[in-house]
Amino acid sequence: MANTKELSVEDKLRAIYALQLIDSKIDEIRNVRGELPLEVEDLEDEVAGLTTRLDKLKNDLEVIDTQIKEKKNAIDEHKATIKKYLEQQKNVRNNREFNSLTKEIEFQELEIQLAEKHIKEMKVSIEHKKEVVGQSKEKLDAKQQHLKHKKSELSDIMAETEKDENFLMEKSSEYQGKIEDRLLEAYNRIRSSVRNGLAVVSIERGASAGSFFTIPPQTQMEIAGRKKIITDEHSGRILIDSVLADEVRESMEKLFAKM
Numbered sequence: 234m235a236n237t238k239e240l241s242v243e244d245k246l247r248a249i250y251a252l253q254l255i256d257s258k259i260d261e262i263r264n265v266r267g268e269l270p271l272e273v274e275d276l277e278d279e280v281a282g283l284t285t286r287l288d289k290l291k292n293d294l295e296v297i298d299t300q301i302k303e304k305k306n307a308i309d310e311h312k313a314t315i316k317k318y319l320e321q322q323k324n325v326r327n328n329r330e331f332n333s334l335t336k337e338i339e340f341q342e343l344e345i346q347l348a349e350k351h352i353k354e355m356k357v358s359i360e361h362k363k364e365v366v367g368q369s370k371e372k373l374d375a376k377q378q379h380l381k382h383k384k385s386e387l388s389d390i391m392a393e394t395e396k397d398e399n400f401l402m403e404k405s406s407e408y409q410g411k412i413e414d415r416l417l418e419a420y421n422r423i424r425s426s427v428r429n430g431l432a433v434v435s436i437e438r439g440a441s442a443g444s445f446f447t448i449p450p451q452t453q454m455e456i457a458g459r460k461k462i463i464t465d466e467h468s469g470r471i472l473i474d475s476v477l478a479d480e481v482r483e484s485m486e487k488l489f490a491k492m
Contacts, residue, residue: 240411240413242460242462243459243477245462246459246462246477247480247481248411249408249412249416249417249420250433250435250478251481251484251485252405252412252420252433253420253431253432253433254482255405255408255485256424256430257430257431258401258489259398259401259402259405260430262397262401265390266390266391269383269387270387273383273387276376276379276380276383279376280376280377280380283369283373283376284373287366287369287373290365290366290369291366293362294359294363294366297355297358297362298359300351300355301355304351304352304355305352307344307348308345308348308349311341311342311345311348312341312345315338315342318334318341319338321334322334322335396492397492419471420432420471423469423470423471427468431470432470432471433473434465434471434473435478436448436453436456436473441465441467441468441470441472444465444467444468446467456472456474457474459473459477
């Protein structure tokens, strides 16, 4: 919750510009990391996806192997049945029984042929899946190595910047507590809507920093008077005079030197 103690407009401007400098410093640190955290996250997702796919392929191979064994057992059973029918044919009493057994034998032989065809197809499928497993494993190994490298890179950067970021985050929170809620909300809204995150800028050569639009002399005088919060009509940014900006910047440089 923001500090309820009423500050002068000048104190509000000093506090909010100090907050801007701190938050910009945090932005700089995060920019050093760049896209690395997202890269690591994407690579972790890819590795997880490839691992799942590889596990499924290996499971498929086990299933096919089991099916081949079942087909081979079935072939053995069909052969045993044929042998039994052949023995029975030796003791038949008429042609009808003989023909009936012959049909049964033919059916068992067809079942054997079908099972052998399925085994052949499944062996081809196994070879194909083994190739895919090999390719997937190569790809997974490469992604894991890449992930390891990126994680190490991120870890090094985090080790260098985490302490400074935590220090600045504490200071940002401290300064936010000095600013009234409505002004802080406006600051956060402007900050999130501009590309460089600058919600508070100083007047430089008659224009707001980073802008080509000249600010009328009367408005410049009002900004220098520090009696009210004034925003740039073009960008919506909060404007401060260059003298105040230099004073706050100098004060913040001393703070940053402690990092």
